[in-house]
Amino acid sequence: MSQTWLISGSPGCGKTSWILKTMLSHPGACGYLRLDGHSDIGLEQASNSGIDQAFLKDQIPQLLDLSETQYASRSQQDDLLALIELPQFHSPQHVDLAGIDPRIKNQLEALQLHPDRHLHFGRDHELPSKDKLEFKKLESLNLSLNRSVWDPPSLNTFWFELVNGAYGDVYRAKALMNLPDGRSMFFNWIVSQESSQFFPLQEISAPNGRPASLSELVVQGKHLDCLRIQSTIDLCLLNDAVLEMHQMPLRDQQKEAIPLS
């Protein structure tokens, strides 16, 4: 029997990590959708960057995209676990399905998705609660970095500076970043964690120019200096000539590795 759950919680509470873990332990098919959520007074939601979707899809290649109508109809299929992620700052006033925001209900209706459970981080005990943060004020920054490739040591420095407060009080940062060797890295940080998580995605592009995979940075916090974040990123990204300098020897190595027939 298929199940559709709405999973909500404040930024950085661990929604995506929990969803990944739950999906990996589910024997049947899995579907995923991330909704934008709504901003509150002083609390700005990050726009739906696609980072979570791309990361989950990389970890579970057969993952179904619930935003596609044909898959929504598949939610009637047996064994499908459909998990819908919703960033939501405040705990719902009512338990379970009655607590779903009417605006969200309308979005779900439009996609023919009908949750049979609603779990909220900080309210429902079956969800972990160690990373629950109460935000009173939150700004969000979303930067598209598609086709951008980082100088790896510069990326290391930039991320260190970002999460340690060089560009404002950052509470939450996540990103998908491209490296010159074709790898894409998922960066994940929340102020309540001791350190950042870095996951290389399983899918690796050929070291041949700029990759087509999604690359974005999402930052949430207070007093964010967006201009300085952008200008620092500009100093870290490789131009075409330097990218080619990185990639040419990698291509040569790959050629050498191909055995002669």
Add this chain to the structure above:
Amino acid sequence: MNHAIISCLHANLPAVEAVLNDIDRQGIKTITCLGDLVGYGPQPNEVVELIRKRGIATCQGCWDEDIIDGLNACECSYPSQLAERRGHLAHQWTDDQLTDENKSFLANLPTSLRRDRLLFVHGSPNSQHEYLLPDMDAFAALERVETAGADILFCGHTHQPYVRELRGGSIHVRLQNADHDSGQREELTLPMRKIVNAGSVGEPRHGTTNATYVIHNDATDEVEIKEVAYDVGRTCQAIVEAGLPKVFAWRLSHGFEFAEQAEDASHVCER
């Protein structure tokens, strides 16, 4: 007799003043400076003039060299593209600020100073740009000290103070004539050598914001790493007011241990 060694002042006048005051309070008369008087900080002329006025023996650091030789002095020593581009911004700003007289002073600094068995350099005896990191391979570290003919090598450049004792070193020698191998082999045991890194006065990166320097007693060979608090806020404000990258002030105000390191820290530019 105690003497003091300071390094990596980086145009941070409040830090330099605080350290010199601390040294003066202890009645120490001999001070040696291991270079990098300028770079990153907001008061390059004031720092150079203070060192000149005090007549402090100084060797040339990588920044002092680069400001004279130009940006291409050793671009390959930057550990990242970001560090390189920020370094260029700081270089250009410093170049614009420094007077000709102070540039001339930096240009004429020696690359090393020697006092009996003590050798004073900025990076290593090989280059102002080479990092002698505390975890450097023991053989390579011993090689740097031994080939320079020193018992104690005082250096800076890493911005992390440390004292490293190199004990039990030995060299295996095989005697060979032009036409044949005599077969004679010798093992020479080396006496203990030391590398003493003075850390940084003007841009500490050892986990606190305090400036560091070292005191060495040339009779007992005791070395003490000293930390001196100074008005970091004053320097940070001056950095921002000067129009230098704000991240320099942020870095200074935290004294992070994190520091970018080149992939090969012992790399020596062969320009």
